[in-house]
Amino acid sequence: MSVIGKRLVDQVKSTGWKSTIAQRLDDGFTRFTAGLSWNDVRGVLRGDPAPKPNPRVKPHTEAFWFHIRPTFYHEAVTTLYPTFRLGLLSAVFFTIEIITGIFLMIFYTPSPERAYTNMIDILTNVPFGSFMRDMHRLGAEAMVIVVTLHMVRTFTTGSYKKPRQFTWFTGVVLLVVTLFLSFSGYLLPWDQLSFWAVTIGTSMADAAPVFGPTVNLLLRGAPDIGAGGLLRFYLMHVVLFPLIGIIFVAVHYYKVVRWGISLPPEMEPIGEDNARKVPPDKRVNFLPDIATNEIMYAGIAFAVLAISCVTWYSAPLETHANPLATPNHTVAPWYFYWLQGLLKIPHIIPILPGSIATALDQFFANVLGLTPKVFWGVIVGPLVFVLLFAVPYIDPNPSRRYGDRKIMLAFGGVFAALILYLSLAGIPTGVPVTGFGYVGGTPPSEVAQEFMPDEGEGALMTIPFDQMIVGEHAVRPDANVPDAPKLSRVLAEVYHSMERRKAAPDPLGQILNPEATATVKITQIQPDLKQISININFTDVNGIAQQFTKYKFIHKESGRAH
Amino acid sequence: MIKKIITFRPSFTVRILAGLISFIAIIAACMVAGVADLTQALSTRDANFRARLIEEGARVYMDQCARCHGVEGKGIEGQGPSLSSSNFFNNRVKEVGWNSTLETYIAAVTKSGIPLKSSPMWEVTHPPFLERFGGPLREDQIDNVVRFVMNWKQSPIDSMDVIEAPKPGEAFAPLPTPVPLTPAQEEGRNLFLSNGCNACHAIRGVANGAIGPSLNRIYEDAMMWIASEEYKASQGQATTPEEYIRESIVNPQAFIVPECPQGACPAGVMPPNYADTIPPADLDKIIDYLATLGRPAGE
Known part of the structure; x- marks a missing residue:
């Protein structure tokens, strides 16, 4: 009989069958958890105080998953402040993105011929397809917000200071990776929204001097975005950036094990770092306290995301990408609005009076070949990230206390305010107060865009099909089409929108002449298909009577009405 | 209040409860999405x-x-x-x-x-x-x-x-059998092409433009429009098809055909400056050529 068999027999003889099986199962369990027996785990789950010696420390040295987590934290960092759990939430969203992303990958082909059809298939033929896509999309937007807030928090509490300079550096890399992940995913549905947002984004790269056109060509794989560009963005989205992300998350996490989470600034002697010098009575062990805490926050984040996706959120899918037709009000993704705002700055030195600023622009253009767009969008834009990378190395102040860091905090506040202001300027309607950044069309086309946008839905398109009464309806405040309350309401809305534009010029100084009128014409094309067009009769700046017309086809089953 | 929020540390019971509720909420959300997809949502979408x-x-x-x-x-x-x-x-x-x-x-x-x-x-x-x-x-x-x-x-x-x-x-x-073209009309056809009219107008076998109206039967069409009420109500003054064609080229806003395939015909599409850019002699030849299209035999 073999040695192992003999031991088993001996054990059964001395303790009996039941005890032997229980003992062997527990041994296996202990091997699986790298040092915690079944009773230890039950203690963890019940929240029992740790026995002495503490077996719950062992997995942190023995096991893979726990070795990237610290054994204990200082009690002071386990409250909501100072971390707000933003780093954890970033990792949670990253994980959700990977899971939902793999699901979506199964049904997706990165080719212009197939991509859009695949998207429709995911939404109309794959159980959970729409749910997974909503989660992936909303999770990505949430991740951008959470990662940015995480950085804001780290800056505010001064946690980038020695010895965590490199942790900050990897964090900025992860912020850039997050932005690029989100941006590269934008193109994949191959609808109008994605196509034009990415065209704008890569055009920014194109404007860079010297290497810009080459970078643009490498990104797009051709002068314009097409099959090559889609494949490249897909590979960046599912291979390159996730890989960089996972590697840097690992480094980032390792740094937390190595240096701990920085204490609230007021608890530390100036210039020292005590995060790892925790007196025994201030220690909070990872198992079970931190682990259950993190699982709870992860669960809440996941639940909020999932509930959002079944209640109010639904990821947009516009019409098939059309390189020949740019929709009005095309924008980059919202987290690049500030970059669009930078591109709209009219002069290289904008605070000077107009004529001097123009003369200086001339000078820069002639001497350095530098236009305002190149300067602000391509040189200053990326400099923002260089600045972020450099923050721990250019801040000489050893103190992390808020009172000692007034200049840096003020600088951070101004920086955040500037980014928000530029983001406002980046949207097509510009900053409401100053008008900076307004790029709308003529007033008639803006009226049409408001009620019948090129992409997405406007009020004229959401009228129930049976209320679309065939005929030509004048736009009036008291419009009252029989049996069509919604149509009547929208006609009045169009009237008020026109009156608004007649009363106040838009930021470009354009105004709709007071006599301008409009009609909404509805024609039957097929039994279940109607054409709805808005016709605006106005007089242009040269005094010539003009008509602006825009039309859409609406199918009975299109599900727009609400 | 703020201090209470920022020093918040959930007790073990709260953690387990909140975690459990979240877990149930996640499962419930997945079930709602799944049941919706498997019953009505997929077919509606x-x-x-x-x-x-x-x-x-x-x-x-x-x-x-x-x-x-x-x-x-x-x-x-x-x-x-x-x-x-x-x-x-x-x-x-x-x-x-x-x-x-x-x-x-x-x-x-x-x-x-x-x-x-x-x-x-x-x-x-x-x-x-x-x-x-x-x-x-x-x-x-x-x-x-x-x-x-x-x-x-x-x-x-x-x-x-x-x-x-x-x-x-x-x-x-x-279509009416094409009349044999005279040398002047032949030249008119070449001028039609060299002035870029074919970019917008179609003539079977000659041009494939898709923006303006097709000119296959322009003579016939012109006769019809001159006699119409809409034309009489407009600023148009032509009395013969040739005059109608000339007017359409040199003063395209005088009369806009009411019905186009996409609805009302838009005004202002045809450039109004051909009277300045095409020499009068060339214009005559182009009109001479166009007037052969759709002209009944013997006229």
Whole structure:
């Protein structure tokens, strides 16, 4: 009989069958958890105080998953402040993105011929397809917000200071990776929204001097975005950036094990770092306290995301990408609005009076070949990230206390305010107060865009099909089409929108002449298909009577009405 | 209050409870999504997307196809047959001997076209519309056009003015036999091309422009419009077809034809400055040439 068999027999003889099986199962369990027996785990789950010696420390040295987590934290960092759990939430969203992303990958082909059809298939033929896509999309937007807030928090509490300079550096890399992940995913549905947002984004790269056109060509794989560009963005989205992300998350996490989470600034002697010098009575062990805490926050984040996706959120899918037709009000993704705002700055030195600023622009253009767009969008834009990378190395102040860091905090506040202001300027309607950044069309086309946008839905398109009464309806405040309350309401809305534009010029100084009128014409094309067009009769700046017309086809089953 | 929030540390019980509730909420959300998908949501979204693709097809049809097949798909004489009659839906596949469905037939013809007179049935060529074959449309756009055309099947249009495709061996009513051109008219045709008129206007065998009206029967059309009420109410002053053509070139805003395939014809599309850019002698030759199109024999 073999040695192992003999031991088993001996054990059964001395303790009996039941005890032997229980003992062997527990041994296996202990091997699986790298040092915690079944009773230890039950203690963890019940929240029992740790026995002495503490077996719950062992997995942190023995096991893979726990070795990237610290054994204990200082009690002071386990409250909501100072971390707000933003780093954890970033990792949670990253994980959700990977899971939902793999699901979506199964049904997706990165080719212009197939991509859009695949998207429709995911939404109309794959159980959970729409749910997974909503989660992936909303999770990505949430991740951008959470990662940015995480950085804001780290800056505010001064946690980038020695010895965590490199942790900050990897964090900025992860912020850039997050932005690029989100941006590269934008193109994949191959609808109008994605196509034009990415065209704008890569055009920014194109404007860079010297290497810009080459970078643009490498990104797009051709002068314009097409099959090559889609494949490249897909590979960046599912291979390159996730890989960089996972590697840097690992480094980032390792740094937390190595240096701990920085204490609230007021608890530390100036210039020292005590995060790892925790007196025994201030220690909070990872198992079970931190682990259950993190699982709870992860669960809440996941639940909020999932509930959002079944209640109010639904990821947009516009019409098939059309390189020949740019929709009005095309924008980059919202987290690049500030970059669009930078591109709209009219002069290289904008605070000077107009004529001097123009003369200086001339000078820069002639001497350095530098236009305002190149300067602000391509040189200053990326400099923002260089600045972020450099923050721990250019801040000489050893103190992390808020009172000692007034200049840096003020600088951070101004920086955040500037980014928000530029983001406002980046949207097509510009900053409401100053008008900076307004790029709308003529007033008639803006009226049409408001009620019948090129992409997405406007009020004229959401009228129930049976209320679309065939005929030509004048736009009036008291419009009252029989049996069509919604149509009547929208006609009045169009009237008020026109009156608004007649009363106040838009930021470009354009105004709709007071006599301008409009009609909404509805024609039957097929039994279940109607054409709805808005016709605006106005007089242009040269005094010539003009008509602006825009039309859409609406199918009975299109599900727009609400 | 703020201090309470920022020093918040959930107790063990709160953690377990909140975690459990979150877990149940996640499962519930997944179940709601799954049950919705497996009962109604998928088919509703499917219907919505089908409808929206028909809408897209309608836009492409009006831009590209209505010029020859008509807004209501009734067909236009000498240009294209009906695409909305019951004859089209019931008999076309059999007539042409296509060994598959009508959908694939429409798609195939739209994509690759029908070469000129490859069959005695066709007098008129159907151009290829697929980008890959030199046309203006992507594959998905043509698929949407097919969806739009097939949407007529539920209630075909069988009025008297439907233009049916000719039976095998027949041909469309041909255009008036082209009159042999005089050297001056020949020169007029060349000037028509060299001044870029062909970029917007179509003349069978000469030009393929798709923005302005086709000029195949411009003489006949001119006579019709001069006699019309709409023309008399406009600023137009022409009394002969030649004058009408001249007026359309030098003062295009004088009269705008009311009905276009996409609805009311837009004004201001034709550039108003040809009187300045084309020398008068050349203009005369172009008008001389255009007046041969659609002119009844003997006039």
